[in-house]
Amino acid sequence: MSLRRWSVTLLTAFVALLTIAPLLWMLSVSFMARGEASAFPPPLLPSDPSLDNYRMLFGSFGIGRFLLNSLLISTLATVLALLFTIPAGYAFAKLRFKGRDATFRLLVAALVVPGQIGMLPLFLELKAMGLVNSYAGALVPWLAGIFGIFLVRQYCLAIPDEMLEAARIDGASEAQILRRIVLPILTPIIVTLALFVFLGSWNDFMWPLIILADQDLYTLPVALAAMSRQHVQDNELMMAGAVITTLPVLILFLALQRFYLTGLLSGSVKG
Amino acid sequence: MSAAGRVSEARAGWAMSSPALAAIILFFVLPAIASLALSFTDFDIYALADIGNLRFVGFQNYERLIGNPLFWKAVTNTLLFVGFGVPFIVALSLFAAMLVNSRWLKWRPVWRVALFAPYVTTLVATAVVWRYLLHTRYGLVNYLLSLFGIAPIDWLGDPHASLPAILIFVGWKTFGYNMIIFLAALQTVPRELDEAARIDGAGWFTRLRHVILPAIAPTVLLVSVLTVAGMFQLFAEPYVMTQGGPAQSTVTILYFMYEEGFKWWNLGSGAAVAFLLFLCILAVTLVQLRLAKRSGAI
Numbered sequence: 001m002s003l004r005r006w007s008v009t010l011l012t013a014f015v016a017l018l019t020i021a022p023l024l025w026m027l028s029v030s031f032m033a034r035g036e037a038s039a040f041p042p043p044l045l046p047s048d049p050s051l052d053n054y055r056m057l058f059g060s061f062g063i064g065r066f067l068l069n070s071l072l073i074s075t076l077a078t079v080l081a082l083l084f085t086i087p088a089g090y091a092f093a094k095l096r097f098k099g100r101d102a103t104f105r106l107l108v109a110a111l112v113v114p115g116q117i118g119m120l121p122l123f124l125e126l127k128a129m130g131l132v133n134s135y136a137g138a139l140v141p142w143l144a145g146i147f148g149i150f151l152v153r154q155y156c157l158a159i160p161d162e163m164l165e166a167a168r169i170d171g172a173s174e175a176q177i178l179r180r181i182v183l184p185i186l187t188p189i190i191v192t193l194a195l196f197v198f199l200g201s202w203n204d205f206m207w208p209l210i211i212l213a214d215q216d217l218y219t220l221p222v223a224l225a226a227m228s229r230q231h232v233q234d235n236e237l238m239m240a241g242a243v244i245t246t247l248p249v250l251i252l253f254l255a256l257q258r259f260y261l262t263g264l265l266s267g268s269v270k271g
Numbered sequence: 272m273s274a275a276g277r278v279s280e281a282r283a284g285w286a287m288s289s290p291a292l293a294a295i296i297l298f299f300v301l302p303a304i305a306s307l308a309l310s311f312t313d314f315d316i317y318a319l320a321d322i323g324n325l326r327f328v329g330f331q332n333y334e335r336l337i338g339n340p341l342f343w344k345a346v347t348n349t350l351l352f353v354g355f356g357v358p359f360i361v362a363l364s365l366f367a368a369m370l371v372n373s374r375w376l377k378w379r380p381v382w383r384v385a386l387f388a389p390y391v392t393t394l395v396a397t398a399v400v401w402r403y404l405l406h407t408r409y410g411l412v413n414y415l416l417s418l419f420g421i422a423p424i425d426w427l428g429d430p431h432a433s434l435p436a437i438l439i440f441v442g443w444k445t446f447g448y449n450m451i452i453f454l455a456a457l458q459t460v461p462r463e464l465d466e467a468a469r470i471d472g473a474g475w476f477t478r479l480r481h482v483i484l485p486a487i488a489p490t491v492l493l494v495s496v497l498t499v500a501g502m503f504q505l506f507a508e509p510y511v512m513t514q515g516g517p518a519q520s521t522v523t524i525l526y527f528m529y530e531e532g533f534k535w536w537n538l539g540s541g542a543a544v545a546f547l548l549f550l551c552i553l554a555v556t557l558v559q560l561r562l563a564k565r566s567g568a569i
Contacts, residue, residue, distance in 0.1 A: 007479065008376050009375070012371065019447075022401065023388065023389070023397075038408075040414070042411050052330060053425075060357070067569065084294055092288060095280050103288075103413075105561070107295070110300065114500065114552065115308055116504060116538070117303050117538070118306050119532075120302075120309060121301075123532075124538065145291075173283075174280065203394055205506075206525075206529070221394070221396065222395075224395050225395050225399075225507075228402075235409075249391060253388070256390075264448070
């Protein structure tokens with residue numbers, strides 16, 4: 001029994017190490033001197049670790065600006081997505097109004113349509129609205145989060161109707177019920193949803209690439225892609241850029257992974 | 272409840288859902304429908320400057336696409352990604368899930384998080400990392416292969432290796448997501464059933480085939496559908512790692528749409544590509560659902 005236990009654990013540890021090896025290697029190379037990683041066999045650890053690559057990225061490459069852009073866009077996307085989806089999810093679960101169920105069925109059907117299908121007309125639409133090449137343009141797709149509505153609704157269905165009725169009899173308005181009773185119950189799913197949107201908007205590439213033309217507005221992924229096209233040879237510098245781009249969200253995920261993984265399951269596995 | 276209460280409830284319902292509904296209609300439904308309309312026009316850089324230059328051209332965009340070898344190259348590449356990538360990634364995810372679900376495993380949560388980590392990393396950043404891991408001369412991948420006596424492979428420079436190279440990256444990046452879904456399904460497989468098969472002397476593979484797979488069949492379908500959709504949406508991977516090359520071997524449908532629309536500003540033709548892409552995804556999903564129904568999985 002114990003042999004089996006150790007062999008399974010060892011095998012899993014090996015697979016896990018193989019999985020995170022690229023991330024560890026990225027971190028390690030980012031501390032290497034210029035050109036050090038271009039050797040065979042590839043060095044695993046820097047011979048003389050330094051922060052030079054990071055200094056260069058923040059100094060001459062101005063990556064701080066892109067970091068701020070990413071932070072701003074992801075934070076705003078998260079706040080706005082929550083403002084739009086939480087009331088809607090609650091309404092679809094608990095408030096009876098005509099056409100509610102038909103509308104919700106349409107929304108669920110729309111989940112199979114990938115967002116990229118409408119990207120070109122959306123670009124033209126935003127151009128007409130004067131939002132191309134602006135933060136607002138980058139935020140727009142996150143307002144229309146059908147998945148978020150779906151997730152919030154799932155959780156609201158579990159709230160007992162008697163609780164809401166009691167509040168109504170006490171004279172609470174629907175807005176007060178949402179704020180005072182529903183929101184506190186929903187806290188875990190709000191954290192989950194916030195995490196989904198933040199990570200999603202931080203990691204997104206295609207839409208910001210299309211809608212943001214000025215370099216001043218670039219998010220980290222767009223800036224990194226542009227840099228890596230110009231500096232194909234600078235391994236160490238690009239690894240430092242990759243660390244700056246990926247580390248914030250990785251840390252956020254590790255800190256809140258409990259919420260993230262449960263949310264993933266309630267969203268994807270039905271019944 | 273009183274009639275007045277019901278009216279106020281309905282009013283609140285619309286008030287709370289309409290901002291989200293308006294955003295969905297304005298920024299999702301309308302553009303998706305407009306994509307079809309746009310695909311029948313010759314919307315290009317001249318129409319972008321002055322809408323008066325816009326003309327209705329019927330099926331011309333579609334006809335031109337059918338005659339364009341690069342479009343067919345993109346379609347073929349994407350189908351190759353689907354054909355090879357979906358079985359590869361589904362098998363990899365199921366293997367990881369079974370490993371993490373094993374009753375013999377210690378420190379389970381640690382491994383679960385480690386295996387999931389690549390999924391939450393930034394795609395562009397890890398694509399840059401993998402471009403170096405796959406470097407012909409200095410890359411770790413070729414170094415590891417050399418330990419087994421395998422000659423260096425020009426992963427991103429050889430048209431035959433570029434697609435497998437991107438699949439390795441995509442598999443690494445996404446298997447954790449499917450693993451979590453499989454994990455939840457595996458936990459619903461009755462332990463007694465598996466135990467009984469084990470006592471009857473069934474080996475690991477027999478139990479997988481006759482006990483586990485039938486029990487999680489709907490989840491296998493769900494994961495396959497999600498992976499197919501993911502494969503049809505490959506864009507940043509070839510954009511960062513190969514720029515569609517070498518010899519256009521990694522131009523995907525979405526990459527083609529991006530270049531058509533935002534590099535050459537042929538928005539009408541790009542919209543036609545988008546609409547065909549949608550039909551492809553829809554068709555594959557419907558076929559999978561039909562097959563699943565016939566085999567009794569759902």
